[in-house]
Amino acid sequence: MSLRYALLGLLSERPASGYALTQRFEQSLQKYAWHANHSQIYPELAKLAADGLVTVVEEGARGRRTYAITDAGREALREWLLTSGGGPRRVRNEAVLRTFLLSTLEPADAALLLRGYVDRSARDLAELQAVVADLEASEQAGEPQRFGRFAAEFGVRQYAAFHDWAQWALARVESATPDEGDGQESGA
Amino acid sequence: MSLRYALLGLLSERPASGYALTQRFEQSLQKYAWHANHSQIYPELAKLAADGLVTVVEEGARGRRTYAITDAGREALREWLLTSGGGPRRVRNEAVLRTFLLSTLEPADAALLLRGYVDRSARDLAELQAVVADLEASEQAGEPQRFGRFAAEFGVRQYAAFHDWAQWALARVESATPDEGDGQESGA
DNA sequence: GCGTTCATGTAAATGGTTACATGATTCC
């Protein structure tokens, strides 16, 4: 069901074609919230239209159809957001699973992975911070900025927390293997 | 594929039955890393056994089978952790999606939801911090503590970041609707 | 003996990924 509401959310910002929605998934939602590809998006748009939650407002070149959210669609989105939040949270995050499994590795292997995490999260964080800076600038310039600011801030804080964690974990692993085979083994 | 490695990881700690593994998913992994239920776990254990990555080491009462990881299983887990980390990250987190969609709501509705998030994340955080305290205590007591410490710390930091974000977002929303229908409307 | 928990499975349906498929338009 989530895909359906992700699409309604994007369309509530402004009308778009399936192609454009696919790109917006790739550029924003995909990174920290929800992944979807075009082969899932097109059929779902057709279903949403059949249910009257969106309508085709324009047919352009190459068979392009621009969809817009309807009043019923807005109401369905609001309803979902307000009523169905308390259920069991189903997280599925491979990066976090890897985190969990890290301690099954030899310390040297774990350190290798953690160094990669530190680097990668630093880059991800910088990327997102640039996005936030852009949003902030256009906000200062007086644009209404309804969408994306909350989510971007959320992403920044998550990445920052991940980065800090990876450094903490790396320090811990390194203190367990002082010098990687130096002989200085402080057993017990 | 992730489920497979989650199971190998749990079994690398110690042998267990499908029933016990299901419970361990419910108590730990499920909360912040990976969700799975028994109807998925049992068939996957059978496949792992067929592939020689685990073996049945004991058959107990009520048809209970205790599985243990094999050397091939350990190697497969290590291989997966070390080689396949760089692919595209596929995140799917409904809580985060809701975050993203929050700005489609009226400020009053958004504030309502955010207050719920603040409360809930405070409770989740406290719960996890208790787990960490337990782990820390048994660590001090000299137990080897291979598993779970990294992941628990990770969870604590994620929840803390979420909690802080929710408070930040709530403050922002509340400053946009000063007094919720008091008449003091400071329109543009 | 009766209820609860332990313990394992399977089947149908849904959700999601990968691969295949097609063709129009635009830019060069």
Next chain:
DNA sequence: GGAATCATGTAACCATTTACATGAACGC
């Protein structure tokens, strides 16, 4: 005219959820 991009779709497969199903052991 040829390559890249725009634009949409479908089919087969795999992963996951929900519901159904069964029975042994344990505590009372």
